[in-house]
Amino acid sequence: MRKDPKTLNSFLRIKQITRGVFDLIYPRLCVFCRSKLYTSHDYNICAVCAAEIKPIKVPFCLKCGTSLDQISQIRYNGCGKCANKQYYFDQVLSACKYKGMLKHCIHLFKYKRKRKTKNILSDILIRFLQANFCPENIDLITAVPLHRHKLRERGFNQSELIAAKISSFFKIENSFNNLCRIKKTVSQVTLTAKQRQLNTTGAFSCKQPGEFKNKRILLVDDIFTTGSTLNECARVLKQSGAKKVTCLTIAR
Ligand SMILES: [Zn+2]
Ligand SMILES: [Zn+2]
Structure with a gap:
């Protein structure tokens, strides 16, 4: 009624x-x-x-999302950090810097199971998208998956919960069981960029590639570090026929 x-x-x-x-x-x-x-x-x-949660404001790199000092530093082939790098994703958007209260908030959500912080984090991303992106340019939302053992241990995939909130806010279709993590990777915290890349190579797979075909996909993750996890996911999505992959992370 x-x-x-x-x-x-x-x-x-x-x-x-x-x-x-x-x-x-x-x-x-x-x-x-x-x-x-x-x-x-x-x-x-x-x-x-x-007030202590500081969003990343324009200008930022249109390729890797790094915040820039001046608008004149924006180039189509990327910034000083990424211009020579080849990525499978088309763009990364990160909403905040991974420090202070925001870092604390992600930790509370991921490791202390404070589920209420999910709303703070998803709200930050929704506002960031409204200010800096056109959500109409997205056909499908997905998230970086956890390995099934890790999922069983933690009980939830933090990136998927946030992605689901964004999906329902913008009324964009989502897909959470198609892209999956098939390799049990080690924690990346202490690894170098090269080791991270090796750690994630071949870690993901797609059950039904047809679902991603010709779609403009928003791939959600919590933190951007070197981009190796997002890049490997994007590689699988592109291999499945995705037209465009935009990555969205809470922090970097
Ligand atoms: Zn860049
Ligand atoms: Zn307080």
Whole structure:
């Protein structure tokens, strides 16, 4: 049954009041600094902590997403860091720098299972896309997959949860079981760029290549480091016939 706008408005008002009263009795805490939140905060984050999350602003490289000092540094063949590199993906977009509160937020989500931080992170990406990209240019959203053993251990794929939020916000079709990780890779944290590349080579595969054929794909991951994981995923997507692969990461 569809609610008429008047009923919906009063429903939302009642919900707001109930929440306000409840917050007074049991104040919610900021997920980062544990300070009390008396006013209505959608994501359980205080204003001080929210201000510490700094988005990457234009100008940034149109190929690898590195933030640039001046707009005149934008070139079609990439910036000083990527101009000589060949990637399978067409572009990388990263919303924030991987430091401070944002780094803490990703850790809370990934390793401490603080699921509420998912909304903060997906909201950052949605706003970033609205400001810097045209979501109409995407046909399908997918995410960097975890190996099934890792998925069983963690219980969820952080990139997939975020990608699903973006998919439902922009009403773009998603695909999460097609691209899969077939090689159990070691943690990349201490590896060099060359070792990372070797570690990810042949790590991904696609069950039904037809689903990606001629599609403009948005590939979501949490962090961009050297780009080897995204590049290997993009290689598989391109091999499956994808027309364009744009990578989106929360941080870099
Ligand atoms: Zn706080
Ligand atoms: Zn670049």
